[in-house]
Amino acid sequence: MTTRNTANQDETLKRHFNWHDYARLGHYLRPYTVRLVLVLGSILIGNVAVVLGPFLMKLAIDQAIPQRNLPQLGALGAVFFISLLIAWACFRYRIWAITAIGQNLLIDMRTDLFTNLQRLPFAYFDTRPHGKILIRVVNYINTLSDLLANGLVNLISDVISVGVTLAFMFAINWRLTLDSLGLIPLLIIWAYVVQKKQRTAFRELSNKQSNLNAYLHESIAGIKVTQGFAQEAAATANFDAIADDNRQAYMRAVKIQYALSPGVQNISTLTTALIYFIGIQQLGVVVSTGTLIAFIGYVNNFWNPVINIGNFYNSLITATTYLERIFETMDEQPTVRDADDAFDLPPVKGDVRFRNVCFQYEADGPLILDHVSFHARPGQTIALVGPTGAGKSTIINLLARFYNVTSGQLTIDNVDSQRVTLASLRSQVGVMQQDTFIFSGTIMDNIRYGRLDASDADVLRAAKVARADDFIQTLPAGYQTVVQEHGGSLSAGQRQLIAFARVLLADPRILILDEATAAIDTQTEALLQAGLAELLKGRTSFIVAHRLSTIRQADQILVIDHGQIVEAGRHAELMAQRGVYYELYDSQYRLLQATE
Incomplete structure (x- = not known):
């Protein structure tokens, strides 16, 4: 079991120093x-x-x-x-x-x-x-x-x-x-x-x-x-x-x-x-x-x-x-690493399959995902919904292979994701999470982090699609404005727009948005969705969203609960079933009406 440590807790040394280890200094x-x-x-x-x-x-x-x-x-x-x-x-x-x-x-x-x-x-x-x-x-x-x-x-x-x-x-x-x-x-x-x-x-x-x-x-x-x-x-x-x-x-x-x-x-x-x-x-x-x-x-x-x-x-x-x-x-060995016979993943079309995938963070811990199976065809938009802790973010973390599946198989274009090199996989999977990180430096450099060889024109194009260009142009130095670590001088919404542009610049074949629009106001989100509509064509996209109104047009909605897919289908189909999705959507709709 993985030992968790806190700031006021002494660390347990896994292995004591051996005098022979001094020979390593000779290296x-x-x-x-x-x-x-x-x-x-x-x-x-x-x-x-x-x-x-x-x-x-x-x-x-x-x-x-x-x-x-x-x-x-x-x-x-x-x-x-x-x-x-x-x-x-x-x-x-x-x-x-x-x-x-x-x-x-x-x-x-x-x-x-x-x-x-x-x-x-x-x-x-x-x-x-x-x-x-x-x-x-x-x-x-x-x-x-x-x-x-x-x-x-x-x-x-x-x-x-x-x-x-x-x-x-x-x-x-x-x-x-x-x-x-x-x-x-x-x-x-x-x-x-x-x-x-x-x-x-x-x-x-x-x-x-x-x-x-x-x-x-x-x-x-x-x-x-x-x-x-x-x-x-x-x-x-x-x-x-x-x-x-x-x-x-x-x-x-x-x-x-x-x-x-x-x-x-x-x-x-x-x-x-x-x-x-x-x-x-x-x-x-x-x-x-x-x-x-x-x-x-x-x-x-x-x-x-x-x-x-x-x-x-x-x-x-x-x-x-x-x-x-x-x-x-x-000497800490990564649990997620390239296999000895790993090969580069060829350019993908975006066919993603989960076959009886199970996952647990610790060997003796509870199952976070319990025999999850679904098929995302190239170009489809897949929405993942469900209560907090249901396993939505775990699914996308497995897709980007931030963790290895415990059992089952995850394939991309019929290739097992655990048989390919991490670099070749992640270069074709773009991930944007709710907790966006902005590095210290210029806004131009922060967007270019998605693809370091991108030209200034490429950066501007991505920023315009992500609707980040509008607020960047209002800054004193525009794209050369220097921001500090975490982007403290920017609003949460502005940081997410920059992160959005960064992901789009990477031009991934598979796009993952994990609560990516949570900090964006409704008006900006409407503009962003309009700009993304063309970009998402031909790409396989996975969207995790608590605001169910943002995923009504998804090709497939997966309702996750307790690590399992309890419902799957399009918005109209799930609403007609009057099941878990219907209850979630109806409760959000009534909550919005109550706050108006």
């Missing part, structure tokens, strides 16, 4: 292999330049200064200065290259995530708040950017730095080197204890962040309802409660996260003290003054990258909670 780094090799080369050169410093200091203290060898001291100083310049140049290149790689990784991951979202069926978006989807595409990916680019390459840099430093340390004094590594096991144990608690804490935090984002998105979308009922105080109280949950989860997570760093710092300090203690005892016998000073410098060079590696490990554990959600979305 995103692979296109930048050459750049990474150059970065690693600069890191290696830069690290060698940095670790030369203590070694040059040892030579100066043990040889050049005691022997008053000024040429040697000058040469050592010159080499040291050059090494600093090389280290600076390598560091500057690394920062630039890493930033570029990181931004490209962001685009690649976000594009893959968005692409998969485009493939998912309506059911995926119906069962979770949209804010919880948005946070994965935006916030979670941003959180990973530093880890995938700067953090990852810095990790390699630190590992190289540790390796180079250890090589110099062993070359100078292998006994002191082993002594400096004595507390490493303590560090490993401490990191293991912290990471288990940290991962749990950040998984809880990601849930609370998701809840907060979902409630914020929902509140903005419903702001008119909130203000219309004067419920701002209640909305604020709900927001405060969810925000406080997020705050508490964040404080718990951070408290655990920052437990690792002090532990590493303390172990580093203890190691330095240990080296001082051992080195001073052996000073002048086994260890020279220059060797001890150089070794203390190398111990710092060793522990600084170790601390950085610990911080990266910290970030890795934190990022794991976000990667779980990102990969979960990437």
Whole structure:
């Protein structure tokens, strides 16, 4: 059964993150292999330049200064200065290259995530708040950017730095080197204890962040309802409660996260003290003054990258909670997709047949459609009527294959709709729903969305047929008028006329109107119907309408009730039967008379 989620409900993770999943990140780094090799080369050169410093200091203290060898001291100083310049140049290149790689990784991951979202069926978006989807595409990916680019390459840099430093340390004094590594096991144990608690804490935090984002998105979308009922105080109280949950989860997570760093710092300090203690005892016998000073410098060079590696490990554990959600979305398989042997649907005439079609949203849920059968011939107009929730919209959603039929068969020109590619099917089926969506941009662009290669003349022609041209011409910039998301500056009727023009521009062979004229006034609807009369000739049309007066001329009227066709026929035939349709029509007629 599909799990439905709300803004104040923590999401259940379908699959926990596997450490092997980190290998998937290599897929995103692979296109930048050459750049990474150059970065690693600069890191290696830069690290060698940095670790030369203590070694040059040892030579100066043990040889050049005691022997008053000024040429040697000058040469050592010159080499040291050059090494600093090389280290600076390598560091500057690394920062630039890493930033570029990181931004490209962001685009690649976000594009893959968005692409998969485009493939998912309506059911995926119906069962979770949209804010919880948005946070994965935006916030979670941003959180990973530093880890995938700067953090990852810095990790390699630190590992190289540790390796180079250890090589110099062993070359100078292998006994002191082993002594400096004595507390490493303590560090490993401490990191293991912290990471288990940290991962749990950040998984809880990601849930609370998701809840907060979902409630914020929902509140903005419903702001008119909130203000219309004067419920701002209640909305604020709900927001405060969810925000406080997020705050508490964040404080718990951070408290655990920052437990690792002090532990590493303390172990580093203890190691330095240990080296001082051992080195001073052996000073002048086994260890020279220059060797001890150089070794203390190398111990710092060793522990600084170790601390950085610990911080990266910290970030890795934190990022794991976000990667779980990102990969979960990437791995979400669309239930409505092309079959392996799917083929393109040829240009259709519009012969549509439902043969004992059953549909249910969930495997153990109730039947929404129960053995529905009907035949729509090419060019016919089929009207679907019935009470709310009867299954009318489900029929047209199956026709456009927004969902798959549970059983039975739906054919178009005798071709099973589930055997053809979705793109070839939907390119020949135009759908206009009551809840029209207007994108931010110009009115011209919004209409052209129906067919992106359409000319301006084509757009104007569609707008005139849909009777949208009249009001568009009255706008200050006409078709170049910029509207915001959802078309807030337009009336509901104007938005529907634009959506109507968009569908008509697509020139579909099968046209679906789901309460498409609900927000249009009676006068505009009469004009629209007149303009559509010629366009609908030769097309198979499906009309869902609660205003029964608008479908009197339909070739076939299907009365849907409880997921079944209870009556079918033309208007006059159904009225003569004095059944369900007659009662619906008569009640609407009497209601209209009462309101006049």
